[in-house]
Amino acid sequence: MKKVDLHTHSRYSDGTSAPEEVVARAKAARVELLFLTDHDTVAGFPEAAAAAAGSGVEVRCGIEINSIEGSTHILGYGIRWKDSGLLARLSEFRERRAKRVRLIIEKLAKKGISLSFDDVASGTRETLGRPHVADALRRQGVVKSRQEAFDRFLTPGKPGYVESMDPTAEEAITLIRDAGGFCSVAHPDTVCDKARLEDWAKKGLEGLEVYYSTHTPSDIIRYAGLAERFGLLATGGTDYHGPGSGRDKALGVSVPDEVFGAFMERLAKCG
Ligand code: AMP
Ligand code: ZN
Ligand code: FE
Ligand code: FE
Numbered sequence: 001m002k003k004v005d006l007h008t009h010s011r012y013s014d015g016t017s018a019p020e021e022v023v024a025r026a027k028a029a030r031v032e033l034l035f036l037t038d039h040d041t042v043a044g045f046p047e048a049a050a051a052a053a054g055s056g057v058e059v060r061c062g063i064e065i066n067s068i069e070g071s072t073h074i075l076g077y078g079i080r081w082k083d084s085g086l087l088a089r090l091s092e093f094r095e096r097r098a099k100r101v102r103l104i105i106e107k108l109a110k111k112g113i114s115l116s117f118d119d120v121a122s123g124t125r126e127t128l129g130r131p132h133v134a135d136a137l138r139r140q141g142v143v144k145s146r147q148e149a150f151d152r153f154l155t156p157g158k159p160g161y162v163e164s165m166d167p168t169a170e171e172a173i174t175l176i177r178d179a180g181g182f183c184s185v186a187h188p189d190t191v192c193d194k195a196r197l198e199d200w201a202k203k204g205l206e207g208l209e210v211y212y213s214t215h216t217p218s219d220i221i222r223y224a225g226l227a228e229r230f231g232l233l234a235t236g237g238t239d240y241h242g243p244g245s246g247r248d249k250a251l252g253v254s255v256p257d258e259v260f261g262a263f264m265e266r267l268a269k270c271g
Contacts, residue, residue, distance in 0.1 A: 009064075037062035040065060043125065064186060070191065072191045074173055086178070131245070180270050198230055206232060
């Protein structure tokens with residue numbers, strides 16, 4: 001088995017750790033290969049790479065792009081992270097996220113909860129999202145955790161919910177492929193319509209996050225079966241978001257050597 005973490009977040013998106021802290025935790029957990037996969041940004045990668053030098057942890061740049069399709073999130077690996085086309089689209093996605101957050105703040109104001117945009121935005125170095133609204137609600141004492149903020153205010157049907165303005169899954173897949181990378185569908189449990197995997201595989205999807213922090217052994221068997229059925233590589237990660245996020249368990253998932261080998265073989269073809 002090999003210990004890897006192909007799915008982590010820093011404070012450049014909705015994680016709470018600096019990139020170097022993510023690397024330090026990966027080292028402490030004896031993770032051999034770490035991908036920083038912040039939402040819609042690669043800006044944390046240089047700090048992670050600097051921290052990785054001499055640490056014994058191999059650190060690479062990834063990305064996670066949320067789509068409008070029922071909590072389908074697309075992970076990207078092997079991207080040319082300085083690609084100008086990629087950077088321009090990511091900046092567009094981040095602007096749409098900021099617009100959505102402004103609308104969420106307006107909706108909450110109508111319910112008598114007053115948040116300033118600057119206070120919400122102070123929680124991130126780059127990419128905004130609902131978790132930063134959740135953290136602002138926590139700072140005001142309205143909620144005790146991100147989870148409570150999502151449950152009471154930020155999910156469909158709740159008073160602060162605003163529809164996603166994210167791209168389609170196909171747009172995210174195409175963008176990552178155009179930047180020389182390949183894609184995996186994150187945390188398949190949250191994907192509303194798993195039948196769509198077949199279609200996305202035809203559109204260029206190449207992986208499925210079979211190994212994930214919340215997966216039981218039977219989940220792993222089930223998702224490995226789905227991956228095989230659609231010809232997808234198995235990937236694995238924890239979705240670490242840092243202290244206070246509610247998702248800060250130890251980094252790293254163990255994957256079989258052949259799963260690691262197949263991933264590395266595909267990674268080697270990127271450029
Ligand atoms: P957004 O990108 O603004 O739509 O927010 C979605 C992000 O919030 C996801 O990528 C997760 O990181 C996080 N998230 C989603 N649901 C929850 C939840 N129930 N509790 C905490 N964080 C969540
Ligand atoms: Zn996140
Ligand atoms: Fe995700
Ligand atoms: Fe994630």
